Amino acid sequence: MSEPTGAARRRGPFKVGDQVQLTDPKGRHYTFTLEAGKNFHTHKGSFPHDELIGAPEGSVVRTTGNVAYLALRPLLPDYVLSMPRGAAVVYPKDAGQILAFADIFPGARVVEAGVGSGSLSSFLLRAVGDQGMLHSYERRADFAQIAKENVERYFGGPHPAWQLTVGDLQDNLSDTDVDRVILDMLAPWECLDAVSKALVPGGILCCYVATTTQLSKTVESIREIGCFAEPQPWESMIRNWHVEGLAVRPDHRMIGHTGFLVTARRLADGVEPPMRRRRPAKGAYGEDYEGPGSGSGGSGDRG
Numbered sequence: 001m002s003e004p005t006g007a008a009r010r011r012g013p014f015k016v017g018d019q020v021q022l023t024d025p026k027g028r029h030y031t032f033t034l035e036a037g038k039n040f041h042t043h044k045g046s047f048p049h050d051e052l053i054g055a056p057e058g059s060v061v062r063t064t065g066n067v068a069y070l071a072l073r074p075l076l077p078d079y080v081l082s083m084p085r086g087a088a089v090v091y092p093k094d095a096g097q098i099l100a101f102a103d104i105f106p107g108a109r110v111v112e113a114g115v116g117s118g119s120l121s122s123f124l125l126r127a128v129g130d131q132g133m134l135h136s137y138e139r140r141a142d143f144a145q146i147a148k149e150n151v152e153r154y155f156g157g158p159h160p161a162w163q164l165t166v167g168d169l170q171d172n173l174s175d176t177d178v179d180r181v182i183l184d185m186l187a188p189w190e191c192l193d194a195v196s197k198a199l200v201p202g203g204i205l206c207c208y209v210a211t212t213t214q215l216s217k218t219v220e221s222i223r224e225i226g227c228f229a230e231p232q233p234w235e236s237m238i239r240n241w242h243v244e245g246l247a248v249r250p251d252h253r254m255i256g257h258t259g260f261l262v263t264a265r266r267l268a269d270g271v272e273p274p275m276r277r278r279r280p281a282k283g284a285y286g287e288d289y290e291g292p293g294s295g296s297g298g299s300g301d302r303g
Contacts, residue, residue, distance in 0.1 A: 009073070212260075
């Protein structure tokens with residue numbers, strides 16, 4: 001039985017073509033691709049790639065300046081933060097939330113719109129596996145090309161589950177019986193009619209938006225279309241901690257707001273969503289409220 005795509009690049013001794021992440025004594029990372037006969041240069045000296053080829057992961061190499069570097073394969077969260085960018089990448093903390101709360105499973109049929117630089121595509125492909133399907137739509141050809149190169153660099157070549165289409169989702173979507181739809185774009189509400197027809201009953205829609213105005217319009221539009229259960233909006237934040245002896249405290253910096261996530265389940269055809277019991281706050285829909293029908297926004301990547 002053949003290994004899943006990319007699995008051979010995640011284990012065993014270092015090989016030519018592997019991505020290597022070096023960590024210096026100050027914790028800084030440097031990522032490069034192993035090539036026979038090449039040298040890796042830093043301002044603290046250099047060392048030949050051949051020293052790592054055939055060596056086990058977790059080895060330490062020293063430069064000509066006698067500086068030690070720890071050599072490991074980059075984790076996917078490390079890779080997506082260091083890869084070339086067109087649009088802004090989906091941060092690992094949000095990608096992890098999407099995989100969990102959109103319930104991305106092996107073999108799932110997933111549609112993604114707003115590919116950007118290929119960060120989320122890489123996470124989704126690893127989750128659905130070779131037997132799944134990820135059909136990604138990207139309106140900008142230059143972003144699509146960057147994403148393609150980044151994804152193929154990570155997996156070591158084309159992924160059998162991936163199809164990439166250049167164009168707007170609402171104009172090109174032809175997929176049916178889709179399990180999950182992920183929208184990372186400026187105006188996801190413009191795609192709701194199209195994706196609601198593609199999703200299976202019980203399927204999950206997940207939208208990733210940057211601002212509170214986008215969040216409001218997305219949630220209200222999902223309610224208005226009438227074929228989804230009550231949408232769930234949230235955001236996540238990560239705060240690291242400094243732990244050294246008795247000095248245990250939160251770091252001064254944290255990964256705060258990057259975007260909002262909204263998930264909603266597709267109802268069966270002909271079913272109306274149950275009435276919400278919670279009454280809206282007084283003034284929530286006052287004169288200043290601009291609902292889903294007031295104007296439209298652009299589509300495409302957040303970046």
